Each structure stands twice: as C-alpha cells, then as structure tokens.
Amino acid sequence: MKHLLEYGIEPVDSHVNQKTDKSWSIKDKLLLGLTPGQYLGQALRNPFNWILAIILAVGLPLIAYRYFYGLGVVTHSSNDYPWGLFLGFGLFCMVPLSASGFMLGTAVEIFGRHDFEPIERLALLNGLLGYFFAVVYLLVDLGQPWRLPYPMFVSFGPAAVLFLVAWHVATYLSVQVAEVSVAFFEWIGWLGGKRFIRRIAVGLTVSGIILSTLHQGALGALFNYAPGKIHPLWYSAPFQWIHFFVSAIPAGLCMVIVVSTIIKKTMAWRCDENYLDNLDRCTLGLAKGASLALITYLVIKFIGVAHDNEWAYLATGWGAWFLLEMAIGVVLPIILFAYAVRHQVVKVARWGAAITVFGIVLNRLNTALITFNWQLYQEIPHLFEVIIAVTLFAIYVIVYRFLLYRLPILYSWKEQTEVAFSTEPVSASPTRTIPSQAYNMSRNID
Amino acid sequence: MSGISRRRFLAASIAGCAATTLAVPKKALASGAFSGYPDSMGVLVDLSRCIGCRSCEAACNEEQNLPAPALPFNDKSVFDQTFHGGTQKRRTDENAYTVVNRYNPEGSEPVYRKFQCNHCAEPACLSSCFVNAYTKTPEGAVIYNKNVCVGCRTCMVACPFHVPAYSYSSAFDPAIKKCIFCHETRLKNGLPPACVDICPQEALTFGKRKDLIKIANQRIQTNPGRYINHIYGENELGGTSWMYLSPVPFEEVGFDPNPGNEPIISHVKDFLSTVPMVLAIWPALFVGFHLLAKKQDGHDHDAEKQHEEEGAE
Amino acid sequence: MSFKKIYALLITMLAVALLGSMATAADMPDRVILDSMSEMFEAVEFDHTMHTEFGEDCSACHHHTTGTGTTDDRCVSCHATSDEVATVACRDCHIEAPFSSEHINQKSLDVYTFHIDRPGLKAAYHWNCLGCHEQMDGPTECEDCHTRTARGDAFYHINATGSSAEGGH
Numbered sequence: 001m002k003h004l005l006e007y008g009i010e011p012v013d014s015h016v017n018q019k020t021d022k023s024w025s026i027k028d029k030l031l032l033g034l035t036p037g038q039y040l041g042q043a044l045r046n047p048f049n050w051i052l053a054i055i056l057a058v059g060l061p062l063i064a065y066r067y068f069y070g071l072g073v074v075t076h077s078s079n080d081y082p083w084g085l086f087l088g089f090g091l092f093c094m095v096p097l098s099a100s101g102f103m104l105g106t107a108v109e110i111f112g113r114h115d116f117e118p119i120e121r122l123a124l125l126n127g128l129l130g131y132f133f134a135v136v137y138l139l140v141d142l143g144q145p146w147r148l149p150y151p152m153f154v155s156f157g158p159a160a161v162l163f164l165v166a167w168h169v170a171t172y173l174s175v176q177v178a179e180v181s182v183a184f185f186e187w188i189g190w191l192g193g194k195r196f197i198r199r200i201a202v203g204l205t206v207s208g209i210i211l212s213t214l215h216q217g218a219l220g221a222l223f224n225y226a227p228g229k230i231h232p233l234w235y236s237a238p239f240q241w242i243h244f245f246v247s248a249i250p251a252g253l254c255m256v257i258v259v260s261t262i263i264k265k266t267m268a269w270r271c272d273e274n275y276l277d278n279l280d281r282c283t284l285g286l287a288k289g290a291s292l293a294l295i296t297y298l299v300i301k302f303i304g305v306a307h308d309n310e311w312a313y314l315a316t317g318w319g320a321w322f323l324l325e326m327a328i329g330v331v332l333p334i335i336l337f338a339y340a341v342r343h344q345v346v347k348v349a350r351w352g353a354a355i356t357v358f359g360i361v362l363n364r365l366n367t368a369l370i371t372f373n374w375q376l377y378q379e380i381p382h383l384f385e386v387i388i389a390v391t392l393f394a395i396y397v398i399v400y401r402f403l404l405y406r407l408p409i410l411y412s413w414k415e416q417t418e419v420a421f422s423t424e425p426v427s428a429s430p431t432r433t434i435p436s437q438a439y440n441m442s443r444n445i446d
Numbered sequence: 447m448s449g450i451s452r453r454r455f456l457a458a459s460i461a462g463c464a465a466t467t468l469a470v471p472k473k474a475l476a477s478g479a480f481s482g483y484p485d486s487m488g489v490l491v492d493l494s495r496c497i498g499c500r501s502c503e504a505a506c507n508e509e510q511n512l513p514a515p516a517l518p519f520n521d522k523s524v525f526d527q528t529f530h531g532g533t534q535k536r537r538t539d540e541n542a543y544t545v546v547n548r549y550n551p552e553g554s555e556p557v558y559r560k561f562q563c564n565h566c567a568e569p570a571c572l573s574s575c576f577v578n579a580y581t582k583t584p585e586g587a588v589i590y591n592k593n594v595c596v597g598c599r600t601c602m603v604a605c606p607f608h609v610p611a612y613s614y615s616s617a618f619d620p621a622i623k624k625c626i627f628c629h630e631t632r633l634k635n636g637l638p639p640a641c642v643d644i645c646p647q648e649a650l651t652f653g654k655r656k657d658l659i660k661i662a663n664q665r666i667q668t669n670p671g672r673y674i675n676h677i678y679g680e681n682e683l684g685g686t687s688w689m690y691l692s693p694v695p696f697e698e699v700g701f702d703p704n705p706g707n708e709p710i711i712s713h714v715k716d717f718l719s720t721v722p723m724v725l726a727i728w729p730a731l732f733v734g735f736h737l738l739a740k741k742q743d744g745h746d747h748d749a750e751k752q753h754e755e756e757g758a759e
Numbered sequence: 760m761s762f763k764k765i766y767a768l769l770i771t772m773l774a775v776a777l778l779g780s781m782a783t784a785a786d787m788p789d790r791v792i793l794d795s796m797s798e799m800f801e802a803v804e805f806d807h808t809m810h811t812e813f814g815e816d817c818s819a820c821h822h823h824t825t826g827t828g829t830t831d832d833r834c835v836s837c838h839a840t841s842d843e844v845a846t847v848a849c850r851d852c853h854i855e856a857p858f859s860s861e862h863i864n865q866k867s868l869d870v871y872t873f874h875i876d877r878p879g880l881k882a883a884y885h886w887n888c889l890g891c892h893e894q895m896d897g898p899t900e901c902e903d904c905h906t907r908t909a910r911g912d913a914f915y916h917i918n919a920t921g922s923s924a925e926g927g928h
Binding site: 067068069070071072075077079080082083106109110111112142143144145147148150151154155156157159160161162163164165166202205206209210213214217218221222224225226227228229237238240241376377 | 530531533534537538539540570573574575576577578579594595596597598599600602603604606608610611612614615616617618620621702705710711713714716717718720721724725728729732733735736739740741
Binding site for chain 2: 867920
C-alpha cells in the first residue's frame with residue numbers, strides 16, 4: 001500500500017469516490033477503491049503475506065486431515081491430557097485477551113469516558129474477533145463439532161460450568177456483533193440499522209459486562225472440576241474464577257495497546273487523524289487501567305496462596321516457575337506502566353503491554369497445560385497441534401486485517417449526504433484530512 | 447441517550463431481576479448429601495485376593511464388544527509395561543474399560559489392582575457435562591449417552607480417577623469410552639457384571655452397596671492383619687459404588703490417599719451460586735454507574751461556565 | 760460271660776466297624792469332575808482320594824461339616840460341637856451363582872446369618888486349593904489345571920500377536 005499511496009491512490013473512506021464523484025460499489029469498497037490488479041499487486045508485494053501463505057499452505061491441509069481422520073492424527077490422543085493447545089491457547093488465552101470489548105464499551109458508554117472513543121471500535125472488534133476465533137478453535141477441538149449447538153437446543157446440563165460458558169459466549173458474540181455492526185452499517189450505508197444499535201447501546205454494554213464477568217470467571221471455574229490436577233499455586237478453590245476474571249481486565253486492555261501499536265506501525269495509512277493523534281493519550285490511559293488491575297491481581301494471587309497456606313510450595317521448582325510468571329507477567333509490567341504514566345513515555349507503556357499479554361498467555365497455559373497433571377508427567381503437544389494452532393491464529397490475523405482495512409474502525413466514515421443524528425458517537429474528526437497526509441504525518445510520530 | 451430508552455431499559459432490568467428471584471424454590475439438596483439410591487448395587491474389590499489372571503479384562507472385552515487386544519489376556523508381561531518415560535502403568539483407554547496392574551510394595555508379595563470407573567454417587571463426569579450425557583441409574587451404574595455428547599472432554603478433566611477415555615481414532619463417531627457396569631446387558635436385569643462373574647478368586651464381590659460395606663467390615667474384622675482398616679470409596683469423593691480393600695497402604699497400589707470426602711461438584715457450587723447474583727446485581731449496578739457518570743443538563747459546572755463565557759462575549 | 764455271648768459281642772463290634780468304615784468309604788468319592796465352566800475350559804478331574812492322603816483330616820478342606828471337626832480359631836467358637844452335615848460336597852454350601860439377584864436379595868433380608876461373606880463355588884475351590892498348592896509345589900498357574908477349549912482360546916485372544924496398539928495409552 002505504501003507504494004500505491006505514494007502514487008496518490010486514496011483508499012475508500014466514504015460512499016462516493018472523491019475524484020470521480022461516482023458512488024463506490026460493494027466490490028469497490030471491498031477492494032479499497034483499487035483495481036483488482038492494483039489490489040493483488042499490493043498483496044503480493046507484502047512480505048507478511050508470504051509468511052501467511054506458507055503457514056496456510058502447511059496448516060490448511062492439516063486441518064482437513066484432522067476432520068477426515070479424527071483428532072488422533074493431529075494430537076497425542078491423550079486420555080490424561082484431554083485438552084491441548086486448541087483449548088489451552090485458543091480458548092483459555094484468546095478469551096481473556098478479547099476482554100477489551102466490554103472494558104472499552106463500559107468505559108465509554110457507561111462511565112462516559114468519551115475520550116477513549118478513538119480506540120473504542122478497535123477494542124470492540126478485537127473482542128468480537130477473539131471470541132469468534134475462540135469458537136473456531138473449539139470447532140477444531142470438539143470431537144463432534146457439528147454438535148456445537150447441542151447445549152443450546154438439544155440437551156441441557158445446566159449444573160455444568162461449561163453450560164454457562166456455552167450460553168454466554170453465544171449470547172456475548174451476538175452482543176459484540178451488534179456493537180461492531182455500527183461500523184458495518186456505516187460502511188454499507190444503512191443508517192437505520194446504526195441508529196437502532198446506538199439506541200440500545202447502553203443495554204448492549206451492560207449485557208456485555210454481565211456476560212463477560214460470568215464467562216471470564218467461568219473459564220476459571222472450569223478448573224474447579226479438577227482440584228487435584230492443577231498445581232496448588234495455580235489453583236485456588238474459592239478464588240479461581242476471581243483470578244481469571246480480574247486478570248482478563250489487563251489482558252483485554254493490553255491487547256488493545258499491542259494491536260493498536262502494530263496497526264500504527266504497519267497500517268497507518270488506514271488510520272485517520274482522530275486515531276493517530278489520540279492514540280498515545282489513549283494508550284497511557286489504558287496503561288493506567290491495566291496497572292491498577294495488575295496490582296489488584298498480584299494482591300489477590302497472594303491472598304490465594306495465603307488462604308490455602310501454600311507458602312511452602314514457593315520454595316519448590318514449581319514455586320520458582322510461579323514466581324517467575326508473577327515477576328515477568330505482573331510485576332514488571334506494573335513497574336513499566338508506572339514509569340510510562342509518570343513520565344508520559346508511551347513506548348515504555350507499549351512494552352509493558354506486550355509483556356502483560358505474554359504473561360496472561362503464560363498464566364493460562366500454565367493452568368491448562370503445563371501445571372495440569374503436575375503429579376503425573378509432562379505432556380508436550382503434538383507438532384501438528386502446534387501447527388494447526390498457529391494456522392488458526394494466522395487466519396484470525398487475516399480476518400482482523402481484512403476488516404480493519406475496510407470497516408470504519410480506524411478512520412471515520414465520511415457521510416456527505418447524511419444528516420448527523422444526536423445518537424451518533426462523538427468521533428468525527430473536525431478536519432477531514434485524506435489518509436495519505438495522515439500517513440505521512442504518522443511517520444513523524446514515534 | 448434518550449430518556450425514553452433509559453426508562454424502558456430500567457423497567458426491563460427490574461422485571462428481569464424479579465423473574466430470577468421469584469422462581470419457584472425447589473427442595474435444596476446440598477452436595478455430598480446423596481449417598482446413592484437405596485438399593486443401588488456395588489462391587490467390593492479385594493486386592494488381597496486378586497492374582498492378576500486378567501480374566502476380568504477378557505470378560506469385559508467380550509461383553510462390551512471391544513476390539514481384539516494386542517497381546518493375549520493371559521499374557522502377564524503386560525504388567526511390566528510402562529509409559530511416558532517409565533512413570534505410568536497401563537490405564538483404561540478406548541479399547542480397554544478395565545485394566546489390572548501389578549504393584550510391588552516393599553516387604554510384601556505383589557499386589558494386583560483392577561481398576562475401572564468407580565460409579566461414584568455424585569460423579570464428577572456427570573456434574574461437569576453440559577449436555578447431560580451421563581446418568582446415575584437407580585442400580586448404581588453411571589452410564590453415558592453418546593447421542594448427545596459433543597466431545598468437549600470436560601468429563602475427562604473432571605474425573606479424579608482419570609478413568610474416561612476418548613476414541614480419538616474415530617473421525618465421525620467418537621465417544622467417551624468407560625466401564626458402564628454392564629448396565630445394558632446385565633445390571634438392569636439383575637445380573638452381575640461380566641468381570642465379577644468370571645473372577646475365579648471372587649476378588650470382586652457384587653451386592654447392594656450398603657451390604658458390601660457390612661461385608662467389608664466383617665472381612666476386615668475376621669481377618670486381623672490381612673487388610674488396611676479402610677474401605678476406599680466408602681466416603682471418598684462423596685462415595686463410590688466400587689469400593690476397595692487392600693492388604694497394603696492404598697497409596698502404594700496406585701490410589702490417591704487423600705482425595706477428600708467432598709464430591710467434585712462441591713468445588714464448583716460456590717461459583718455457580720454467584721451466577722444468579724451477578725445476573726441480578728450487575729444491571730442495576732452498572733446502569734447506576736452510568737446515571738452517576740452522565741452529566742445532568744443544567745447542573746454541569748463546565749457547561750454553566752461556558753454559557754457564562756458565551757453570554758459575556 | 761459265656762463264650763457264646765463274647766463271640767456275639769465281637770461279631771457285632773466287627774460288623775459295626777466294617778459297616779461304619781464301609782459307610783464313609785462309600786460316601787467319599789474317588790474322583791470329582793468339576794465342569795461348571797465347560798464352555799471355556801475342559802472339565803477338571805479332581806483326584807479326591809489322593810488329596811485325602813495329604814490332609815491331616817477332612818476339616819482341612821471341609822471345615823466343620825464332617826465328623827472330624829475343625830480346629831480353626833475362627834470357627835471353633837461356634838462350631839466346636841457342630842454335628843456332621845448330611846452332605847459335605849463343596850457345592851452344597853458354596854453356590855455356583857452367588858451373585859444372582861435372588862441370592863443377593865435373600866442375603867439382604869436374612870439378618871440373622873453370620874456368614875454374609877460366604878464365597879461362591881469358584882472362589883471356594885480356588886482358595887482351598889491354591890493355598891496348599893503354593894506351599895507344596897502343586898499346580899498354581901491357571902493352565903496347570905484348566906485346559907482351554909477353542910471357545911476359551913478365543914475368549915482370551917490367545918492368538919493375538921502384539922501388532923495392534925495395546926490397551927494402555
């Protein structure tokens with residue numbers, strides 16, 4: 001795209017082509033206003049796409065293999081470790097990292113912090129895609145994925161924690177689709193839909209908070225079914241769900257920081273002034289919130305240790321691993337965020353966010369895979385399982401990028417012919433700079 | 447946001463809270479309070495009697511139409527097999543619903559242990575299944591319905607005995623595989639399971655669970671020094687239908703000596719109780735926050751100041 | 760006493776001794792055919808006469824059911840003065856199907872029986888036999904006494920070669 005932008009091509013950001021005054025068709029909008037040849041050209045020139053192509057070339061056949069020959073051909077068929085990377089990473093890691101949806105939604109719609117609006121849509125999309133792909137991972141992991149709707153429609157086991165997770169994820173996905181659909185309705189030009197969603201925005205957001213609290217907690221409560229199987233330092237009978245819920249908060253916030261940083265570095269041409277100008281301020285705001293949550297999490301983890309009198313475990317090998325996870329994943333980001341907020345250095349906050357994301361992933365993998373069955377033996381996931389997990393993540397990135405390129409998430413859709421309604425969000429940028437100027441400006445921003 | 451929708455939303459949320467709180471209360475049964483149906487059957491496994499002949503494995507294989515094994519059932523070399531770097535003995539899997547393992551406790555002759563699903567009174571698998579695929583029958587068997595199973599394998603995570611296995615080899619019809627107490631073919635017709643029937647040493651005693659406890663206590667009492675004075679499974683994890691007597695301490699023959707007497711569901715009950723609380727409290731709490739955060743027209747200090755400034759110009 | 764009377768007494772005593780020994784000899788089987796599992800195992804021919812030469816008295820195998828009584832500590836407290844029982848075959852007290860629902864229900868209702876833990880026939884045979892066999896180098900492996908039929912070979916999968924995945928992991 002850099003190449004094309006230097007030639008003065010402008011990606012679609014309104015219903016009407018600025019240069020020819022003709023309306024963009026859906027096909028034009030999908031191709032960002034480029035000709036198919038131009039679009040293909042820019043895709044082929046992007047080295048990241050080569051990496052994605054290799055991953056897909058190896059991974060997609062393996063996924064087909066899994067479906068035609070059973071889970072046994074891509075996993076170790078372990079009866080002691082029934083859950084592997086698909087759930088360990090795809091569900092347990094992706095879901096807390098997608099908590100950004102309800103966090104930013106709450107901040108903006110409930111608490112009225114409209115200063116976070118420039119990144120609100122990104123956070124909502126991050127949340128939607130994370131949950132959606134958690135379901136995709138689930139479809140690869142389930143023995144009979146075609147029976148996914150069974151706990152909803154066929155046979156109910158309401159006493160099971162997973163029942164709650166299934167219902168909540170399904171409902172929450174609908175809530176998130178509704179929240180992100182605002183951007184979609186702008187893009188296709190159906191403002192009636194957008195108005196309807198905006199009217200129920202508070203209701204949607206409150207539903208989102210309820211559902212998120214419960215299913216983020218429920219994912220933790222799932223491990224309450226196996227109290228003897230997880231190492232005591234990662235398992236707390238009364239607090240497991242609270243630990244998971246509280247850690248989901250910094251996870252979601254930091255994922256937004258990380259993704260927004262990657263976007264700034266790789267896709268700044270798609271971002272408008274509103275996004276780029278406010279990003280640093282928003283990042284520091286998110287960092288403040290994340291650091292508060294991390295400090296809380298650190299305290300409640302040690303309350304958990306004290307409650308069950310597990311101090312002696314800290315002196316063991318597993319104890320050292322626990323302290324390392326806390327030090328790198330929790331304490332270090334707290335220090336980095338404190339410095340970043342105090343001295344207003346965004347770069348340090350970004351590093352803190354990346355480390356936090358790593359820390360959350362490590363915590364979930366520790367709980368679900370690494371310290372699971374700690375008294376038995378260690379299980380390393382099958383290579384094919386790793387490849388498929390990476391492939392699904394690559395598809396997630398592709399879909400994420402596809403939507404960010406097109407929908408008005410990072411930029412404002414220009415409504416020349418529509419009258420502004422009172423329900424519209426306060427996000428329209430005052431000066432309508434064309435993306436290529438904004439892109440050039442962004443190159444001067446650190 | 448317009449006033450009308452806020453009012454409507456509040457009304458709807460109050461109605462929702464009322465609905466959850468006014469649900470007809472059912473008779474509450476605490477977890478760990480169910481020790482089984484009164485005439486539930488059970489099996490007493492006496493490890494001092496087992497000689498490791500593996501006839502029970504053969505009988506189960508035939509009764510449940512399992513695939514042919516790799517080695518004959520009278521081949522005792524299987525007792526030397528280990529897995530995962532020599533740390534694990536044989537376990538149940540999709541082709542073997544019960545296995546016998548040999549243990550060599552110090553200062554004792556080899557002890558053989560048959561293990562299979564213990565058919566708990568309040569099973570972890572049943573409690574954790576979100577499609578209600580498991581049923582605890584009045585005869586005592588914990589059976590499984592493969593027609594609703596989605597293959598999430600939470601039951602395998604939940605079972606404290608690591609019993610359920612999954613047919614990972616099947617692409618289109620996988621299922622959980624475990625001992626079903628020969629429910630379909632024998633138990634519901636009043637017959638003992640195949641393994642009990644074939645055992646030459648009567649290491650397996652079939653009967654009503656409550657009678658088995660009496661028998662086990664009498665056995666311990668009339669054979670002083672022969673058994674550890676404990677019936678494993680009488681109270682463990684809420685009580686199991688298959689109970690064990692051992693001549694050596696239980697941890698030396700592959701048992702977890704302290705799984706606790708609470709059924710697994712006790713560990714999730716507190717979280718499950720929180721759910722309706724959150725559903726009921728969160729709406730009012732966050733709508734309340736929203737109302738507090740939203741600036742009221744005419745009372746906004748900044749807006750007033752702005753009006754003053756504009757008026758002065 | 761006259762010679763006639765002494766002679767009559769002697770004849771009577773001899774007759775009683777002869778009849779008495781004949782009676783026990785007639786009741787005691789020479790060989791017992793154990794064939795309750797004939798589907799999978801050939802019948803086991805149990806040489807009773809040979810085994811009577813090993814035991815000190817009948818109670819070694821027949822508990823307190825015969826006239827020679829028992830000295831087992833666990834039994835004498837109740838059975839020291841028990842009479843001989845009409846039949847002493849194992850199967851008369853140790854039933855072949857101890858886990859039938861009728862027997863289980865009957866046991867459950869019968870609150871006065873002490874012997875709630877009485878083994879069935881298969882266990883009775885094996886426990887009684889294996890103890891001495893282990894001490895006296897008798898047959899102890901299953902195959903030493905039980906020859907499998909073709910059906911038995913199929914049941915134990917004797918011809919499994921070890922090529923497919925063994926039950927385990």
